[in-house]
Amino acid sequence: MGGTVSTQHSYDVAILRIDNPPVNALGLEVVDDLGAALAAASDDPAVRAIVVMGAGRTFVAGADIKALEGLAWGDMSGAPDMHDLFQRLEDSRKPVVMALHGTALGGGLELAMAGHYRVASADARLGQPEVNLGLIPGAEGTQRLPRLVGVQKALDMCISGRPISARDALDAGLIDGIIEGDLADGAVARARELAASPSHPRTRDRRDRLPPAATLPAMLEAGRALAAKVHRHRDAPLVAVDAIEAAATLPFDQGCRVERDLFFRVAGSDQAKALIYAFFAERAVAKVPGVPKDSSAPIASVAIIGAGTMGGGIAMACANAGLHVALIDTTQPLLDQGLATIARNYDASVARGRLTAADVGERLGRISAHSGSEPVASADLVIEAAFEDMAVKQAIFTRVGREAKPGAILATNTSTLDIDAIAAASGRPADVIGLHFFSPAHVMRLVEIVRGAGTAPATVAAALTLAKRLSKVGVVVGNAFGFVGNRLMLPYMYEAQFLVEEGATPAQVDRVLTDFGMAMGIFAVDDLAGLDVAWRVRQAHPPFPPGQRQPLVADVLCEMGRLGQKTKAGWYRYAAGRTPEPDAEVLTLIESRARDAGIERRTVTDEEISDRLILTLVNEGARALEDAVARRAADIDVIYLTGYGFPAFRGGPMFYADQRGLNDVSRRIREFHARHGARWRPAPLLERLAREGSTFREFDAQRA
Ligand code: 3H9
Numbered sequence: 001m002g003g004t005v006s007t008q009h010s011y012d013v014a015i016l017r018i019d020n021p022p023v024n025a026l027g028l029e030v031v032d033d034l035g036a037a038l039a040a041a042s043d044d045p046a047v048r049a050i051v052v053m054g055a056g057r058t059f060v061a062g063a064d065i066k067a068l069e070g071l072a073w074g075d076m077s078g079a080p081d082m083h084d085l086f087q088r089l090e091d092s093r094k095p096v097v098m099a100l101h102g103t104a105l106g107g108g109l110e111l112a113m114a115g116h117y118r119v120a121s122a123d124a125r126l127g128q129p130e131v132n133l134g135l136i137p138g139a140e141g142t143q144r145l146p147r148l149v150g151v152q153k154a155l156d157m158c159i160s161g162r163p164i165s166a167r168d169a170l171d172a173g174l175i176d177g178i179i180e181g182d183l184a185d186g187a188v189a190r191a192r193e194l195a196a197s198p199s200h201p202r203t204r205d206r207r208d209r210l211p212p213a214a215t216l217p218a219m220l221e222a223g224r225a226l227a228a229k230v231h232r233h234r235d236a237p238l239v240a241v242d243a244i245e246a247a248a249t250l251p252f253d254q255g256c257r258v259e260r261d262l263f264f265r266v267a268g269s270d271q272a273k274a275l276i277y278a279f280f281a282e283r284a285v286a287k288v289p290g291v292p293k294d295s296s297a298p299i300a301s302v303a304i305i306g307a308g309t310m311g312g313g314i315a316m317a318c319a320n321a322g323l324h325v326a327l328i329d330t331t332q333p334l335l336d337q338g339l340a341t342i343a344r345n346y347d348a349s350v351a352r353g354r355l356t357a358a359d360v361g362e363r364l365g366r367i368s369a370h371s372g373s374e375p376v377a378s379a380d381l382v383i384e385a386a387f388e389d390m391a392v393k394q395a396i397f398t399r400v401g402r403e404a405k406p407g408a409i410l411a412t413n414t415s416t417l418d419i420d421a422i423a424a425a426s427g428r429p430a431d432v433i434g435l436h437f438f439s440p441a442h443v444m445r446l447v448e449i450v451r452g453a454g455t456a457p458a459t460v461a462a463a464l465t466l467a468k469r470l471s472k473v474g475v476v477v478g479n480a481f482g483f484v485g486n487r488l489m490l491p492y493m494y495e496a497q498f499l500v501e502e503g504a505t506p507a508q509v510d511r512v513l514t515d516f517g518m519a520m521g522i523f524a525v526d527d528l529a530g531l532d533v534a535w536r537v538r539q540a541h542p543p544f545p546p547g548q549r550q551p552l553v554a555d556v557l558c559e560m561g562r563l564g565q566k567t568k569a570g571w572y573r574y575a576a577g578r579t580p581e582p583d584a585e586v587l588t589l590i591e592s593r594a595r596d597a598g599i600e601r602r603t604v605t606d607e608e609i610s611d612r613l614i615l616t617l618v619n620e621g622a623r624a625l626e627d628a629v630a631r632r633a634a635d636i637d638v639i640y641l642t643g644y645g646f647p648a649f650r651g652g653p654m655f656y657a658d659q660r661g662l663n664d665v666s667r668r669i670r671e672f673h674a675r676h677g678a679r680w681r682p683a684p685l686l687e688r689l690a691r692e693g694s695t696f697r698e699f700d701a702q703r704a
Contacts, residue, residue, distance in 0.1 A: 005033035006055075007041065010188045012048040012195070014041035023061035024054045026107045030064075031080040035088065042092055049191035050096045052089075052115060053184060058102025059124070060111055065133065065279060072134075072273045082107065082139040083256065086114035090202045095194040099187035100124045100175070105163060110137060113144040116200035118175040119190055120166040121183045126174060127163030131236045133279060134272030134649065138263030140204075142243035143255040147206045149174050151216065151248055155223035158240040160230060173209065204252040216248050233517050234649050236266045270659055274651030277697075278641055281634035281652070285475045286464050288631070291457045295465035297407060303328060303379035305396055307338025307369070310413055311385035313441030316342055319366040320442065321470045326368050326375030335369040342367065345442065376403045381466065383435060385413040388536075393417060394425035401426030409462050411435040415486065416537060419452035419479045429454030433463050436483060438643045439529075446643030448483045449476045473642045478629035481541060485639045487629065488620045488653070491679065493534065494543050495616045496522045497551040498676075501594040504604040506571045507582045512609040517647025522613070523571040524580050525645075527564035531557055531571075548678055552593040557586070611668055617653040619669055622683035625699070632703060633696035657686075658695040666690035 004020045016037045018024045034052070041047045054060055067078030089096050089111075098104075098115035104126045112118050112126070120126070128137045128145065136142060137158060146154040149172040157164065169175045179186030194200065211219060220241055227237035239262050246258035266272055287293070302318045304311045307329040315325045315338075329335045346364065349355040355363075368375075376382055382404055384396050393412060400410055410432045412422050423432035434450025447470075449463045460476060467474025477484045496509050510521020526534065535558045544550055557563075557570060564570035565578060572580030594601060617640070624630040630639075637652020650656045657665045666686055673680035689699060 003033065004030045005037045007037050009047070010184070011192060012046060013051055013188045013191045014044065014047045014049075015051045015053065015184060015188065016041065017053055017055045018060060019055035021056055023058055023103070024056070024108070025062055025064040025066075026060055026080065026082070026111065027064035027067055028078060028080045030060075031082055031085055035085050038085070038088060038092070042094060047094065048195040049094050050092065051099050051184070051187045051191050052096060052111070053099040053187065054102065059098075059100045059104045060108030061103045062106030062108050062129070063139065065276060068133065068135065068267065068272075069276045069280070071267050072269075072276055074268065082110065086111070086140060089114045090116070090204060092116075092200075095191060095197065095200045097187050097191045097194065099179070099183050100126065100166075101183050103127075103163065105129055106137065106141070107139050110139040110141040110144065113141070113148060113174075113203050116202070117190065117194060119177045119179050119183075119187050120169065120175050122166055122178050122180065124166045124169075125163040126166070126169045127161065128158045129161040129163065131159065131161040131231060131234070131240060132275065134234070134236050134269060134275040135266055136236055136240040136243055136259070136263055138259065138267070140256055140259065142240060142259050143247045143252055144203045145174075146244055146247045147203050147209055148172075150209045151211050151219050151244060154244055154247075155219065155226070155241060158244065159223060159227045159237045210248050213249075216245075220245050233647065235269060235271055239266050271649040274649050274655055274659070277634075277651045277655055278637065278648050281638050281655075282473055282642070284632075285473060285635055285638050286468065288460065288464070288476050291464070291476075292461045295458065295461040297380070297409070297458065297462045299380040299409070299462065299466055299469070300324060301375075301379050302326070302381045302383060303373075303375045304383045304385055305329075305373075305376075305400075306385035306387075306413075307335050308385065308387075309341070309439060310437060310441055311383075312338045312342045312345075313439060313443075314383055314385055314413065314437055315367050316345060316363070316442035317437075317470045317472070319363040322366070323469075324366050324368075326370050326379065328370045328373060328375060330371065332371055335371060339367075339369055345440075373399065373403060376400055377405060379404065379408060381409045381411065381462075383411045383413060388414060388416060390417055390421060393422050397422050397426040397432070401428050404431075407431075409433065409459055409466075411463070413437055414450075415483075416481065416540070419450050420454070423452045423454055430456035431459055433459050434479070434483075435463060435466075436485075438485075444643060445472050446485070446639060447472050447474045448485060448639065448643075449474045450479050450483055451476055452479050473638060475635050475639050476631065477635070477639075478627070480627065480629045484624050484630045484636055485643050487624055488617045488636070488640075489644065490534070490537070490543060491620050492613055492616045493522055493526065494551050495612050497554060498549065499604055499609055499612060500590050501552055501597070501599050502604055503601045504609055505582065505587060507580075508604075508606070509609055509613075510580075512606045513613065515606075516610055516614065517650060519645025519647075526554075527570035527572055527574075527580060530564045530566055532563050544679060549676075552597055553586075553590050556589065556593065562586075612672060614653060614656065615665060615669055615672070618657040618665060619680070619683050619686060621654050622686040622696075625696075626683060626685045632700045634700050654696040658697055662686060662690040662695060663693075 006017050008015045041050050071079045096115040098112040098118045100120040104112050223241045231237045243259045243262050246255040301324045303326045305328045307327050315327050318325045346360040419434045423429035436448035438444035438446050447467045464474045506523035513521040562569040568574045573583040621636045630636045633654035640646035640652045669682045
């Protein structure tokens with residue numbers, strides 16, 4: 001028998017156990033081995049029923065995404081055809097019970113639906129997440145799921161990609177029972193009961209859950225509207241609706257042929273390439289040479305110094321993950337204010353139905369407030385989230401360095417300051433690391449993990465483990481101004497300001513960016529963050545050297561008190577709520593400042609806006625790689641996808657550049673250099689890769 005499936009007998013039941021760590025993904029070998037194990041169990045006269053389950057922590061979490069990556073790039077050799085196996089499972093005269101635990105996702109759920117019966121442990125999760133990879137279910141999922149749960153629920157699951165709980169699956173008819181206690185024993189008992197039945201239900205024969213023809217069009221229309229809304233600009237969710245339509249209107253085999261054609265149409269698309277790349281890039285960031293994979297330092301208690309917006313958000317992120325948090329600030333009123341903000345944020349989650357009042361009670365119960373620094377001594381992790389001022393931070397670290405227990409991790413949440421200077425004050429730089437959370441810290445997934453010159457590998461490992469524990473993505477970056485994210489963001493922001501000085505409007509720039517797929521336009525982002533944030537940064541770090549063009553308007557807006565949403569006016573005005581409205585006063589100000597500076601006003605095309613902004617990110621990204629502040633192009637992409645609203649279906653700025661072709665990117669940057677001067681000097685790394693006909697992906701691969 002093959003190596004990925006083992007057979008074990010319990011009474012007269014054969015248990016076929018899929019063992020392909022880490023997540024039992026279905027690749028060619030598993031499909032072959034399962035087919036062989038099924039044949040043997042079918043032929044064995046002592047076997048009256050069959051159970052299929054997963055070894056280790058999960059059932060099957062999907063088709064092997066590595067093989068699907070090959071497929072996306074034109075290599076068909078690794079992608080299994082599961083149709084035969086599924087047909088044989090369904091045609092088995094002995095009942096096949098699928099026993100699910102952990103996750104049954106994508107091809108895993110498709111496999112489960114090919115069995116006659118499905119049982120699951122109470123904590124199992126089931127879903128068709130293919131859209132997250134730019135795909136649709138391609139192993140009969142779009143044909144079987146509507147037959148089991150109806151078109152409406154199938155649309156919801158295939159469009160959102162979100163898994164459902166075992167309880168939901170039971171209510172929806174996707175599984176037949178929940179097993180409390182040992183899953184294998186429960187599944188075997190069920191299989192033995194069923195062995196006596198003369199025949200077993202085949203999903204493919206069912207039509208009872210499919211809707212009458214008259215109600216179908218409205219459901220599909222609602223599905224397409226939902227797909228366009230939740231996955232703006234993405235093709236796969238809409239294609240999934242087409243495949244489900246085929247399930248409702250065609251016999252099973254014909255529906256499967258439609259699904260197959262549609263699957264192959266999306267599987268080779270740029271969107272699938274980008275999203276699959278993003279899936280692996282997000283997981284690769286945790287693999288840092290020289291840093292142990294798993295941290296041996298368990299973190300259970302955290303002391304957070306500073307109860308402001310950042311400290312409060314970090315406290316929530318930690319409490320949500322089950323950590324005990326001591327929130328420290330200098331006075332009781334500051335602590336009260338911080339706790340009130342935390343309570344308000346939690347109330348909003350309850351109002352939105354994301355948490356129950358009991359969940360919130362539990363989480364708040366893990367946060368205690370302190371006006372003295374006593375909790376520092378016992379904390380496994382100390383996070384300083386005080387005012388962004390070197391003297392303040394150094395004073396805190398001098399004290400923390402003395403008071404924290406040996407082996408504790410000492411983190412600073414600075415966004416602009418030098419980690420080494422902060423670490424020096426602590427007297428124990430090996431323990432010190434930057435944790436650059438993004439606001440709101442309980443929501444945003446990105447944490448830049450800033451490694452100082454003296455940071456120990458074990459400290460980096462602990463920070464990576466913490467990020468995962470907080471359900472965040474930690475990316476290790478070097479200690480240089482702006483780290484990686486803001487280093488790229490600042491020139492992008494200034495380029496947008498130059499564009500409006502030349503004749504574009506903030507609304508046009510923001511529209512071009514959201515059309516490109518960015519979550520928000522840069523002027524709307526600036527207004528949301530507060531214009532004073534970048535203003536303070538500009539005062540400490542002028543954007544461009546003297547003699548180069550400087551942005552003309554942002555400082556003036558700040559001086560006018562137009563600080564963004566919080567003052568109801570910034571680049572836009574906010575007459576009612578948070579919706580930005582173009583403001584004639586700002587347009588006049590931009591025009592007059594530009595005229596005074598002798599800038600010729602002209603029509604700026606959407607294409608120029610898009611290129612000047614996105615290629616600014618690419619060029620600066622290449623420089624960050626040259627300087628080794630970013631380790632890999634994929635790290636930059638993950639930072640932009642998880643922290644800056646860059647569209648996942650484009651894979652990130654560096655992947656976008658690869659897809660466009662570095663030759664074309666470099667040609668365009670040289671044009672901008674000729675027209676706009678020094679700030680557009682092409683990054684030598686980009687020029688070299690373009691000359692060699694290479695890509696950032698190859699650059700990463702060579703470094704790995
Ligand atoms: C599909 O099924 C298409 C079908 O319709 C059929 C078409 C013909 N394949 O995330 P983690 C690896 S599309 C290969 O850190 P967690 C992952 O790279 C697929 N590898 O763990 C990582 O490797 P490494 C539909 C996979 O506990 C390791 O497993 N399914 C796969 O936080 C651990 O992953 C999905 O989209 C895979 N399918 O989360 C599910 N899945 O250690 C995708 C994981 O070397 N997977 N790996 O870095 C997930 O959502 C999460 O991995 C899961 C576990 C929730 C399962």
